[in-house]
Amino acid sequence: MTTSPQTFDLEQTDRLLSTTRAVRHRLDLERAVDPALIVDCIRLASFAPNASNAQEWRWLIIDDRAQKKAIAEVYREGMMEPMEALLAARTVSGDGPLVRHSKAVLHLGRVLERVPFLVIPCVAARIEDDPSLGGITRIFGSIYPAVWSFQLALRSRGLGSTFTTAHLLGEERVRDLLGVPRGFTQSCLIPVAHVLGGDLSRPPRGPVEDVIGWNEWNGSR
Numbered sequence: 001m002t003t004s005p006q007t008f009d010l011e012q013t014d015r016l017l018s019t020t021r022a023v024r025h026r027l028d029l030e031r032a033v034d035p036a037l038i039v040d041c042i043r044l045a046s047f048a049p050n051a052s053n054a055q056e057w058r059w060l061i062i063d064d065r066a067q068k069k070a071i072a073e074v075y076r077e078g079m080m081e082p083m084e085a086l087l088a089a090r091t092v093s094g095d096g097p098l099v100r101h102s103k104a105v106l107h108l109g110r111v112l113e114r115v116p117f118l119v120i121p122c123v124a125a126r127i128e129d130d131p132s133l134g135g136i137t138r139i140f141g142s143i144y145p146a147v148w149s150f151q152l153a154l155r156s157r158g159l160g161s162t163f164t165t166a167h168l169l170g171e172e173r174v175r176d177l178l179g180v181p182r183g184f185t186q187s188c189l190i191p192v193a194h195v196l197g198g199d200l201s202r203p204p205r206g207p208v209e210d211v212i213g214w215n216e217w218n219g220s221r
Contacts, residue, residue: 078170
């Protein structure tokens with residue numbers, strides 16, 4: 001007798017996958033987040049596939065006010081001026097969606113230290129040791145699936161997040177601040193908070209057929 005594989009509620013699963021999006025403006029800066037929820041989400045993320053199943057990751061959870069402020073200062077120094085210039089250019093061009101994106105990024109930079117938790121996933125490798133395409137792919141391919149699982153787990157618990165990397169423009173300073181060993185790479189920074197307002201909706205996307213190629217490249221780019 002054969003049994004069918006366990007299935008999932010596709011409506012709920014599809015909703016989770018299609019509405020887990022970057023949250024910046026709507027991060028609740030006042031409502032506390034239960035630290036146990038962060039740990040639960042990292043526990044789920046640890047089941048993500050990774051190179052050789054080595055699980056060579058470390059997750060830094062920052063909720064200390066002074067540490068968050070120091071990280072936010074590094075983040076702003078590298079990101080704010082270029083993003084303000086980009087916002088000005090996008091405003092002139094009249095590109096509404098990109099103007100909103102730039103404003104959201106700048107807002108997050110201004111309030112970063114007020115977000116309840118900052119999470120920095122790290123992986124045990126350095127690009128300097130193998131700067132080839134294969135080496136770089138192996139490093140980030142061993143942590144980014146777990147990062148996305150973490151963000152999905154957060155979303156399923158009513159928490160918002162966004163994937164950011166601006167602090168890596170001052171990676172050495174953040175490394176020294178947090179005591180990250182030289183053999184580890186900080187992969188990104190994930191601000192975590194409850195979400196303000198109503199539920200999250202699907203972001204706009206073009207027809208998926210435009211980006212699919214069957215057996216050969218589709219399109220000119």
